[in-house]
Amino acid sequence: xxxxxxxxxxxxxxxxxxxxxxxxxxxxxxxxxxxxxxxxxxxxxxxxxxxxxxxxxxxxxxxxxxxxxxxxxxxxxxxxxxxxxxxxx
Amino acid sequence: xxxxxxxxxxxxxxxxxxxxxxxxxxxxxxxxxxxxxxxxxxxxxxxxxxxxxxxxxxxxxxxxxxxxxxxxxxxxxxxxxxxxxxxxxxxxxxxxxxxxxxxxxxxxxxxxxxxxxxxxxxxxxxxxxxxxxxxxxxxxxxxxxxxxxxxxxxxxxxxxxxxxx
Numbered sequence: 001x002x003x004x005x006x007x008x009x010x011x012x013x014x015x016x017x018x019x020x021x022x023x024x025x026x027x028x029x030x031x032x033x034x035x036x037x038x039x040x041x042x043x044x045x046x047x048x049x050x051x052x053x054x055x056x057x058x059x060x061x062x063x064x065x066x067x068x069x070x071x072x073x074x075x076x077x078x079x080x081x082x083x084x085x086x087x088x089x
Numbered sequence: 090x091x092x093x094x095x096x097x098x099x100x101x102x103x104x105x106x107x108x109x110x111x112x113x114x115x116x117x118x119x120x121x122x123x124x125x126x127x128x129x130x131x132x133x134x135x136x137x138x139x140x141x142x143x144x145x146x147x148x149x150x151x152x153x154x155x156x157x158x159x160x161x162x163x164x165x166x167x168x169x170x171x172x173x174x175x176x177x178x179x180x181x182x183x184x185x186x187x188x189x190x191x192x193x194x195x196x197x198x199x200x201x202x203x204x205x206x207x208x209x210x211x212x213x214x215x216x217x218x219x220x221x222x223x224x225x226x227x228x229x230x231x232x233x234x235x236x237x238x239x240x241x242x243x244x245x246x247x248x249x250x251x252x253x254x
Contacts, residue, residue, distance in 0.1 A: 019238070027221070036223045
């Protein structure tokens with residue numbers, strides 16, 4: 001079983017890579033054929049997805065895309081506290 | 090005053106004209122005789138000297154203009170030449186005191202400072218944004234701190250012109 005990561009640090013890491021994805025996305029909106037930008041977007045997008053799955057696995061899903069990644073056997077999307085709530089991140 | 094300027098511009102000799110104060114209060118020194126050099130102070134603070142029947146105008150900046158050239162300004166006496174010129178063809182550059190006064194401006198929008206317009210030839214009244222190319226990126230941690238992942242776009246507002254960090 002993998003070591004449980006620090007929730008706050010993992011959440012901050014998700015924010016960082018998500019911001020990078022958003023900024024590169026804006027660049028791609030005006031440069032849709034830029035190969036370097038596309039490659040960089042794929043890298044950060046992959047980092048983001050992995051971080052979201054890791055967070056959902058240990059602390060519950062942050063997005064509906066990772067709602068089934070939790071190890072719980074029930075729909076805990078509405079059960080667990082939101083990150084801004086007490087008990088959250 | 091306007092009539093007086095018109096007469097100066099078109100070369101009419103007013104040697105026998107009776108000197109009288111202008112309406113705006115600027116005075117004119119009386120002439121002594123036809124061969125002496127008469128100095129007049131106009132509203133634009135230039136000194137005019139009559140030489141051989143032809144009026145040469147010495148500006149406050151020291152340059153000599155021909156009579157048929159317009160003064161073209163509403164200079165205040167306390168100002169340097171070219172500072173508060175009210176003309177419809179202002180070039181928009183910041184003239185320095187060492188520069189020409191611009192009284193011998195040859196063409197429209199030519200102030201003599203040789204400022205090159207990077208957008209020359211482009212349609213007027215349009216806003217243009219330079220095209221961005223893919224450049225160096227910050228790491229994700231620093232990008233979130235400064236507000237952009239692109240190093241070239243890291244331009245914090247410093248309140249004094251702005252610069253690339």
